[in-house]
Amino acid sequence: MNDFQHSKGQRRREQLMILLKQNGRITIQEIVEQFGCSEATARRDLEVMERTEPVVRTIGGAMYNGMQAAHDISFAEKTGHYFLEKERIAKRAATLIEKGDIIALSGGTTNYLLAKLLKTRSGITVVTNAVNIALELAGSGIQVVVTGGIMRHNSFELCGPIGESVVANLHIGKLFIGVDGISVESGITTYSEQEAEIAKVLIRRAHLSYAVFDHTKVGRSSLFSTASLSQLSGIITDAPLRGELSDAVNEHGIEVYLAAQHEEDWNG
Numbered sequence: 001m002n003d004f005q006h007s008k009g010q011r012r013r014e015q016l017m018i019l020l021k022q023n024g025r026i027t028i029q030e031i032v033e034q035f036g037c038s039e040a041t042a043r044r045d046l047e048v049m050e051r052t053e054p055v056v057r058t059i060g061g062a063m064y065n066g067m068q069a070a071h072d073i074s075f076a077e078k079t080g081h082y083f084l085e086k087e088r089i090a091k092r093a094a095t096l097i098e099k100g101d102i103i104a105l106s107g108g109t110t111n112y113l114l115a116k117l118l119k120t121r122s123g124i125t126v127v128t129n130a131v132n133i134a135l136e137l138a139g140s141g142i143q144v145v146v147t148g149g150i151m152r153h154n155s156f157e158l159c160g161p162i163g164e165s166v167v168a169n170l171h172i173g174k175l176f177i178g179v180d181g182i183s184v185e186s187g188i189t190t191y192s193e194q195e196a197e198i199a200k201v202l203i204r205r206a207h208l209s210y211a212v213f214d215h216t217k218v219g220r221s222s223l224f225s226t227a228s229l230s231q232l233s234g235i236i237t238d239a240p241l242r243g244e245l246s247d248a249v250n251e252h253g254i255e256v257y258l259a260a261q262h263e264e265d266w267n268g
Contacts, residue, residue, distance in 0.1 A: 012037070013045050017053060020064040027061035056216070059083075083109075085214045085238040088259035090114040093176055093212055093236045096257070099123040101173050104202050105133050107157035107195070108178025110212045118142060127172055129163050129198055132156040145170070152192060159194035167201045175206035176236075179213045181220030184248045187229050189222040196224035208233040210257075215239040229254065 012035050019034070020026055031042035046062045049055045056065045090113035097103055100123055105111040107130035115133045118124060122141035128134050129147040133156075137144050149163030177199055179188040188211050190196050203209050209232050218241065229248055234255040235241070241249055241256060249256060 009045070013049055016045060017049065017055075020055060020062065023064075025058075025061060025063045030061070085259070086110045087113050088261070089212055089214060089236055089238055090117055092257050092259040093210065094118065096174065096210070096234075096236075097121070097124065101125070102127070102171065104128065104170075104172045104175040104206060105130065106175075106177045106199055106202065107133065107155040108212070110214070111176055111178050112136065114176060114212075127167070127170060127202075129158045129167075129202075130156050131158065147198070149198070150194075152194060155192070155195065157192075157195050157198070159192070159198050163198050164201045167198065167205055170205055172202065172206040173208065175202050175209045176212050177202065177209060177226070179211050179217055179226065180222040181217050182211060182213060182229075182235075182245070183219055183221050184229070184244045186221040186225055188226045188232070189220075190224055190226055191222045193224045196226045199226045203227050203231055210234040210236055212236045218245060 016026070016031065016035070028039055028042045031037065031045070032039055035042075046055065046057050050057050050062070054065045056063050086109050089110050093110075093114050094117045097118065099121070102125045104127040105115060106128070111130065112133055115126070115128075115136045118126065119137060119140040119142070125143040125145065126133075126137055127145040127147065129149065131146075131151055134144050134146045147158055147163035147166045149158035149160040151158050177188070180191050181189040183189075190199065203226070209227070211232055211234075215238055218237075230252050232252070232254050234257060235249060236257045236259070238259045240246070240258065
């Protein structure tokens with residue numbers, strides 16, 4: 001690549017960054033129309049920018065991720081974020097579930113993918129406050145308990161006093177809880193106050209609580225606290241924890257379960 005091509009590409013990416021900051025997100029098609037480039041060039045630009053800028057690629061485009069705090073986005077958008085990593089995390093979580101278990105699944109992409117993996121199992125009871133997870137398990141050999149409550153459209157989670165009162169009377173063996181952020185100072189956090197409240201009840205009723213999250217959630221704090229690190233039994237994620245968070249997790253005796261990095265790792 002000559003200097004002219006390099007500078008032209010750099011200028012295009014600088015202009016693209018301005019658009020992302022202004023609009024929050026952009027699609028591949030919009031990049032093609034705006035800059036008169038090919039789809040392949042648009043995708044390469046986003047790949048370069050994701051490595052050096054606060055940009056997160058999604059299915060069909062990208063989002064600006066310049067704010068450190070985790071923010072509330074729709075389930076469909078979350079599904080596009082680090083899908084393969086979440087799938088591997090879900091597979092790792094599934095290895096902790098045995099026949100006869102009573103488990104609980106909060107909402108979130110990773111737990112939805114976990115539910116898909118559990119459909120072929122039997123002898124398991126799943127408590128969930130997520131409508132999409134309950135529907136995914138419908139017709140399987142799994143007994144499903146739905147908490148009830150008012151549904152949040154961003155996450156399909158049922159929240160409020162109705163659901164909390166149902167959970168308060170249940171005995172849960174293992175809870176798998178999705179998080180929007182995890183840090184030493186704030187513990188595990190979520191954007192929604194309603195989701196935080198029912199999550200707190202689920203944690204109180206669970207014998208073991210596992211936080212499931214990909215590496216992008218580490219070091220982030222969202223608006224509402226769900227639990228302190230000391231309330232967790234385990235963490236299931238896709239990359240080793242480092243620094244203060246790793247030290248705090250070890251101090252509290254929290255088990256860390258790492259997802260396989262490549263598909264072949266599951267097959268020995």
